[in-house]
Each structure stands twice: as C-alpha cells, then as structure tokens.
Amino acid sequence: MSETLAAARAEFTKMRAVRATSVALLLFVAVSVFIAALGGWSAKGAIESDNPGLRSDFTPEQAGLDGILYGQLALIVFGVLMMSGEYTSGTMRVSLLAVPRRGRLYLAKTAVTAAAALAVALPVTVVSYLVTQLALGPHGSTLDADGVPRALAGGVVYLTLMSLLAVGVAAAARSAVLPLAVLLPLVLVGSQILSVIGATKEVARWFPDRAGAQMLTVDSGDALTGLVVLLAWTAAALTAGWVRHRSWDG
Secondary structure, eight states, X not given: OHHHHHHHHHHHHHHHHOHHHHHHHHHHHHHHHHHHHHHHHHHHHHHHTTOTTSOTTOXXXXXXXXXXXXXXXXXXXXXXXXXXXXXXXXXXHHHHHHSOOHHHHHHHHHHHHHHHHHHHHHHHHHHXXXXXXXXXXXXXXXXXXXXXXXXXXXXXXXHHHHHHHHHHHHHHHTSSHHHHHHHHHXXXXXXXXXXXXXXXXXXXXXXXXXXXXXXXXXXXXXXXXXXXXXXXXXXXXXXXXXXXXXXXXX
C-alpha cells in the first residue's frame, strides 16, 4: 500500500510540474463558467424579448448544466495528456525504473487523474449552475429545485468518467494525437450530429458522451442507464489501455 501511495504522490507531482495538464484544468474552469454566464445572459435576453429562437424545451435548471458540457473538452485533453505525455517524451522508461510494477504505475496514473478531475468537477459544476441562474436574473432557479441535486451529482460523475475514458484511450494509442483527434470531434459535434440522423440515431444514443449526458439531464429517467453505459465504455477503454501499457517495450 505504501508503494502504491508513493507512486500516486509521484504522479501528482508530475501533474503539477507539467504546464499543459495544469492549463487544461484551468481551461475547464474558465470555459465552463464562461459558457454558463453567456448562456444565462443570452437566455435572459431571449425570454425578455420573447425571442422565438429560444429553445422550446428551455428550462433554467437544465441551462445551468450546459456550461460543463463544453468545459469537458478541456478535461478530456487533461486525461489524454496525463497518460500520453510520458510515452511521447520517452520518460516512461524512467517511470518504470522507479515503479517497475506496471499495474501499480497504471493504477497510480488513473487514480490521480480521477482525483484531480473530481476535485475540479465538483465545485465547477455547482458554480457554473449558480452563475447561470444569476445571469438569468428573475428567470433563474434554485440549487435545490426538483432534479437539480441529482443532475449536479451526475455531472460530476460524468466528467470524472470521461476523463478516465480519455486516459484509457490515450494508453491504448500511446500518443496524444489519435485520442484527441477522435474524442474531441466526437464529443463536440460528432455524436450530436449522428443523434439527429434517422439511420444513426439509435446507435448514437449508446455513444459514451450521449449516454452519459443523461446523467446530468434534470428530468431524465435514463440517468441510471446512462451511467451503466458510460461505465462500460470507461472500463473497456481502461482495460484496453492496460493491455497496451503492460506490453509496452519502449
């Protein structure tokens, strides 16, 4: 146990020392809060001007969770960089000299990534929601509105699992380029486009981001299904990453 904790402390030190990972976490905070404020302000203007462009299914509660859906892109980058950095720089050999047991090293990396993602996701999810309600002014809602606490908790779990999914994909690819080229477009537009096309709509709902998004939908009855699907994707990615990491020969 002490060796595992030592490995985790070493990974935490690396995370703080690498500027790119710190920047990714800061971007998650900035983007999430900015989109939350912008979305609330825009919706307030649309409501007060009776703008027909306002979504027919708009609710202040759901609007408060939109910001983190964009901010998650930065957390995906964070997860990818946490795992891929040592492969691309060649320092994985040094890490394996310090921690020869590959399973322990892999566990330390995933645990530190999950802990860091959770640590930022929890306050940012709540703050983003409150910022949106503040921007909505008299049209805003409260933190304890029906379905909101569950959706906020689901959002935190969703963000943490998406970070771990990125870790697994990065370990399987042993680089940053391919995971980022696949995950970012998929989450940003790919699965959303596929979800509105008749031929692919049913398939797209099982994609990790589309299924997981049910966890942070205020009035969703599919939150548990979304959690199970995202857990399955994350477990598969981490397993594939472990297989590749175990067979890495430098």
